[in-house]
Amino acid sequence: MYDYKAGKQDWMGAGLPTEGTNAQRPRLVDVVRRDVPTCSLGERLGEVRQRAVTAGWDACVVVSQDRTVLGLLRARELDADPDLSVEQVMRPGPSTYRPFVSVEEMRRTMTERHMDSSPVTTSDGKLVGLVRKQDIAAPG
Amino acid sequence: MTQEVDREGVRLLMTQGAQIIDVLPAREYGEDHLPGAVNLPIRKIEAEASRLLDGSRPIIVYCADSA
Numbered sequence: 315m316y317d318y319k320a321g322k323q324d325w326m327g328a329g330l331p332t333e334g335t336n337a338q339r340p341r342l343v344d345v346v347r348r349d350v351p352t353c354s355l356g357e358r359l360g361e362v363r364q365r366a367v368t369a370g371w372d373a374c375v376v377v378s379q380d381r382t383v384l385g386l387l388r389a390r391e392l393d394a395d396p397d398l399s400v401e402q403v404m405r406p407g408p409s410t411y412r413p414f415v416s417v418e419e420m421r422r423t424m425t426e427r428h429m430d431s432s433p434v435t436t437s438d439g440k441l442v443g444l445v446r447k448q449d450i451a452a453p454g
Numbered sequence: 455m456t457q458e459v460d461r462e463g464v465r466l467l468m469t470q471g472a473q474i475i476d477v478l479p480a481r482e483y484g485e486d487h488l489p490g491a492v493n494l495p496i497r498k499i500e501a502e503a504s505r506l507l508d509g510s511r512p513i514i515v516y517c518a519d520s521a
Binding site: 315316317318319320321322323324325326328330331332333334335336337414 | 478
């Protein structure tokens with residue numbers, strides 16, 4: 315017999331499929347943008363900005379070597395002095411959300427907290443991608 | 455004897471035909487459970503396990519988390 319001690323939260327936190335009534339509702343794992351640019355603490359902001367713009371983004375997630383989320387650069391931060399380092403400019407320790415969170419719940423949270431985007435991570439803090447307000451806007 | 459297994463271990467055992475047991479209350483099981491998992495709340499395990507499970511296949515038990 316095996317004990318999957320980390321349990322269902324670990325499974326869902328990794329964005330793996332589940333069955334049940336909630337599985338039918340759209341979740342962040344269904345809309346998260348996995349192609350969000352990433353950068354490291356010591357990089358020069360100007361180079362990161364160039365890379366983000368070239369990729370068509372106005373945001374970049376700061377990660378460690380093992381993809382643990384450390385911070386976030388949004389448009390305002392990316393427009394700062396290009397000679398500064400990412401670490402000097404980033405918003406450290408952003409709120410993160412799990413892949414299994416429903417789109418409906420995230421929409422409410424983003425409205426209440428005036429958020430444009432947020433990193434989505436596994437339960438151990440590894441980046442899955444970025445969810446943006448425009449990607450979860452209510453239909454109609 | 456019970457062995458601890460991580461997420462990748464679970465995925466591997468699934469490919470080998472493991473039976474997956476969700477010990478959470480029925481409501482929680484109904485909302486979300488691992489693919490193929492059957493619901494057997496902890497208080498019923500002793501009474502129902504031998505009837506519901508195949509002893510020749512690996513058995514994985516899980517709860518909500520490690521808390």
